[in-house]
């Protein structure tokens with residue numbers, strides 16, 4: 001009876017399924033302070049345990065210690081893929097579309113067809129001329145297509161490392177890339193293969209792919225989940241052809257939302273997020289690995305998602321429940337607008353950071 005009213009995180013993560021680090025998994029420094037204590041799985045509410053997030057005095061990264069050992073982390077993903085699968089973004093949305101969506105899709109696809117030599121349906125003739133009028137919308141589209149450079153008719157290989165069931169591979173393929181994906185989850189790989197996508201099962205690091213074989217690698221909300229982010233970045237550097245590019249997006253440790261919500265901030269997601277970076281720390285790490293021309297992208301407005309989810313988490317509710325956000329008020333709309341405005345001025349304050357880093361030619 002009692003068990004029914006206890007939450008899963010009131011149970012401890014089994015001691016023999018933990019690993020203790022004692023030092024930063026990024027730079028090995030033992031100089032550290034507690035950033036936040038008492039973290040627990042507020043997002044999917046499947047993982048037992050309470051967690052401590054440390055801030056490294058050496059490289060400014062934050063990391064859980066102790067953390068679930070790699071062999072047992074799968075337990076933290078039990079409900080993971082059942083969420084967030086509802087809406088897959090498509091450049092060719094299945095109809096019928098209302099007039100407004102038909103217009104915005106038509107302008108967007110006209111712009112993409114012209115820029116990428118693509119053949120996306122529904123493009124409005126000369127619609128690309130209007131794209132300049134909708135610069136906010138265009139920034140969002142550029143984020144969705146992960147800032148891909150046009151292939152200009154050349155053969156360009158893209159790897160989406162941690163691709164899930166491969167939604168982005170379809171988009172990259174439509175924009176002219178030879179797109180392949182890698183994921184550790186057998187079920188996701190099978191779903192993607194069934195949809196005709198080039199997906200392999202593999203780990204990070206440990207992709208098994210040949211060195212210098214890829215032009216563009218994307219890592220979307222993946223690095224923070226890995227036990228060995230530095231080993232992974234080294235391997236990805238090796239997979240890139242000279243002159244190739246690595247694109248990363250992930251929650252930002254210097255986000256305003258973290259200051260607002262503390263342990264309830266959605267970007268923390270313990271114990272699945274093991275390591276988090278500030279933009280400057282991640283850029284320094286990439287420089288040390290040999291990357292150059294590292295640049296942080298302007299933020300697209302994300303605060304609405306992060307603040308709504310964080311607020312639900314703070315009052316102990318499921319952030320994915322349908323309907324209005326519990327506890328939301330017009331005050332929160334104002335806070336979201338202020339957070340997005342601050343991030344638009346200074347991308348290092350955004351809820352999620354996006355950057356590209358190039359391998360020297």
Ligand SMILES: [Zn+2]
Nearest residue numbers: 024027056059
């Ligand atoms: Zn460190």
